[in-house]
Amino acid sequence: MTVRNLDALFRPQSVAVIGASKRAGSIGEMVWSRVLHGGFGGALWPVNPKYDELDGHRVMADVGDLAEPASVALICTPPATWAAIVHRLGGMGTRAAIIVGEARCDEDRTAVRHALAAAKPHLLRIVGPASLGVVTPALGAHLGAPSCTVKAGGVAWVSQSNALTNAVLGWAHARGLGFSHAVALGDEADVDAGDVLDYLASDPGTRAILLELDTVRAARKFMSAARAAARNKPVLALRPGRSDPVDALYTAAFRRAGMVRVDTLDDLLDEIETLGVGRVAASDTATLITSDRGVAALASDAFAASGDTLARWPDDATEAVVNALPNATPGNPLLLGDNARPEHFGTALELLATRRATGTAFVVHASTHSAPAAQVAKVLCAQQKFAYRGLLACFFGGVDTATRDALHAHGIPVHTTPQRLASAFARLVDYRLGRELLMQTPEGLSARLPESIDAAQAQACAALTAAEAGQVVDTTTAKLTGDDAARLLGHFGLTVEPKESAERVIVDIAVELHDDENFGPVFRFTAPSADGVSPPMRSYGLPPLNPVLARDIVGRSPYAHLVPAEPSLVALTGISQAVCDVREIVGLSLTMRVFQTRTVIVGPCVRLARKRSRLAIVPYPRRFEETLDWHGLRVTIRPIRPEDEAAHSEMVKGMTADDLRLRFFGAVRSFDHSQLARMTQIDYDREMALIATITDEHGSMHTLGVVRAIADPDNETAEFAVALRSDQKGRKLGRLLMERIIAYARTRGTHWLVGEALRENTPMIRLAQACGFTVTRTEDPGVVGFRMALDEEVGDSRA
Secondary structure (H helix, E strand, O other): OOOOOHHHHHOOOEEEEEOOOOOOOOHHHHHHHHHHHOOOOOEEEEEOOOOOEEOOEEOEOOHHHOOOOOOEEEEOOOHHHHHHHHHHHHHHOOOEEEEOOOOOOHHHHHHHHHHHHHHHHHOOEEEOOOOOEEEEHHHOEEEEOOOOOOOEEEEEEEEOOHHHHHHHHHHHHHOOOOEEEEEEOOOOOOOOHHHHHHHHHOOOOOOEEEEEOOOOOOHHHHHHHHHHHHOOOOEEEEOOOOOOOOHHHHHHHHHHOOOEEEOOHHHHHHHHHHHHHOOOOOOOEEEEEEOOHHHHHHHHHHHHHOOOEEOOOOHHHHHHHHHHOOOOEOOOOEEOOOOOOHHHHHHHHHHHHOOHHHOEEEEEEOOOOOOOHHHHHHHHHHHHHHOOOOEEEEEOOOOOHHHHHHHHHOOOOEEOOHHHHHHHHHHHHHHHHHHHHHOOOOEOOOOOOOHHHHHHHHHHHHHHHHHHHHOOOOOOEEEEEHHHHHHHHHOOOOOEOOOOOOOOOOEEEEEEEEEEOOOEEEEEEEEOOOOOOOOOEEEEEOOOOOHHHHHHHHOOOOOOOOOOOHHHHHHHHHHHHHHHHOOOEEEEEEEEEEOOOOEEEEEEEEEEEOOOOOOOOOOEOHHHOEEEEEOOEEEEEEEOOHHHHHHHHHHHHOOOHHHHHHHHOOOOOOOOHHHHHHHHOOOOOOEEEEEEEEEOOOOOEEEEEEEEEEEOOOOOEEEEEEEEOHHHOOOOHHHHHHHHHHHHHHHOOOOEEEEEEEOOOHHHHHHHHHOOOEEEEOOOOOEEEEEEEOOHHHHHHOO
16 A cells, blocks of 8 residues: 555646657547646656657657656557666656556566566556546646546546546536546556555545446555545445446445445436535435425435435424515425525525524525526525535526536535435435444454463364375365354354254344455355345455444344344454454354344354465554553553544644644644544554553543554555653653554564654654664755664664
8 A cells, every 4th residue: 555656646747748649549649639738737748759849849759868857657658668668767766657558468468567567666656557547637637548628626536447437527527527636547557546545535635536446456455545535535436247246245345444335327427516516514414495395395205215314493493484484384395485586595595504403405496487597596606605514406407507607616516306416415424424434443353362262273273284284175274163163252252052942033144254365354144035035135244343333234134123233243243353363264154043132153163274364454453552650640552543533632732833843844723623533543554553541530531642653565664753742741751652663663574664853853853862763864954864773684784
């Protein structure tokens, strides 16, 4: 996982087009024309030995003739030339390249491998091959061959399909909609969906991400990036192929990552309107405002079909509407009457704005003589500021281009039917609910497993050794069944019973674990049809699970309303804990038998091996927790969790303005929710943040300090940073935290730990030196660097 050098793709300062051409229909001509006429304001250099000049630009005969390295190179030449071009570009300092041409045969695919090898020493990133390109409309950067010029907007488009990308760009262009970025990934030889999601997660110009993909190539990386992005902004995914046997697994993965899956391209296109234009808060409820009873009925039906809820008005809202709009029928939907005038819509918005219980405002209108659509739209633009949770509009028959553009300019999305409006809102609500699941951090491996579990693992290893010695067909696995499996699962709170029971069984749920080649360990749950007619319920789940995540799975069962959920939640959590803690478990099958008041395990079979794939989602690393006495306080040092956001905000407020400036290299007043979420909702595979906390006499938790380390994708180098509440300075808390992050980085096998500080930050410099860091110079004279070798071999080789 890395966003290294992706800024060159998304914020280029100069572009070189290798193979630029004037030959009509050639890749070089299409790419050069689009870059030239897209409005890019940076330096633009064509390279082709066949020309001296192209459209007023001097043409370089060779890459080596460039006066300076280009931020991005667009490679439009045959595959046999790719490796040499990439090698030259990397040596010059170019940080990214887009290969537009396709790799059609084995020889071409060999050329791709050589190009990647040539790029690696220079850390040059490659998009493609077979990429339509990367577009950043705000800069006029159309890097590739998109079918049209793209307008700037707030939604990013990321796709594995060139044809679909062109279709979507054209659709949006015709409707005056735009994008923050548009990326056609091509064959994803280097830069893939996970890398792009990771970059867009922190891109301030991107309010939402629309993703179209067929296959996830690196599930662990993708899940990490998707979760990071979805914590900050809506991520909607379209995956074609509902008949694909693994499609249900993708649905579970998207949901676990906090993404909202959409079923059709129409749904995804609607979100370009909803998310790219407006800033709509997805409250649970909404108020419909219209003038016509028939329109109100259609809109209400659409909301009901989408699972949306119309708000219950408080009494004072009804009273206010009656007083200000005597001809209206108060309630939800709010009927303004057949003779309603445009200003009545504005009055309704203003009245409801202060009553937040009325939810998000939706104006659904069919043009009338007394309230023409253009005049109503004008009032909505003027009164949009009163819509507390945003404003969405639906105009039957649409509006003219000027009216549509005016609504867009005021952040008001416009839909053509109530059904599309309701569905778009339902997806926003789904995103909010998905973010609640993202907040869940199931615990992982405990500090010390019970000895009996260790014995079970030893038994498993003995069984594996015996199997290997016997040279049976399956020489890599062993099975635990009967009492052996029961003893192992019993340590995780699971009750294993024989199949015979006089008690009435509500349902038997088959639970299987298999080691998916992409997503790693995955649960599959199968329950029989509740009505005897529908097909069996099948769903997937990715460990680790906790009761909240387990409830999300159980709640979708047709049997959920028949029994209390708690026993099943405990059972699912226990099964997940066993899989997470005993890493030799590569397969599992059992029946989760649900009775009226309890849930037990029947017929467990546990398959073990010496090695299994990594979990796609890393559990909360409980093993790094410790509690100690420090300066008369009982301090707990542990990895940060999402629920630490409030305490983290309090810690930041407890830092002086100067301390904040020294830590963040500039003036900082405060952090908003999105920034705090990035600090507290981390992926423990790619980042670690250890916090020191205390609990006061009232039971409230307070954060005193935090230290972080973020490793590069090769785990060669990790960058650290430390921050302390200002009243804790001088008490050696920084040293306490630094020692632990150094030890953590060593356990991960990281070779170097590095950091930076302002040269005037003498306390930080002294702390780094005391911990064993070497102080180094940086390119910025006002900043010093810190560097520590974490293993002797690296330290000796680079001394």
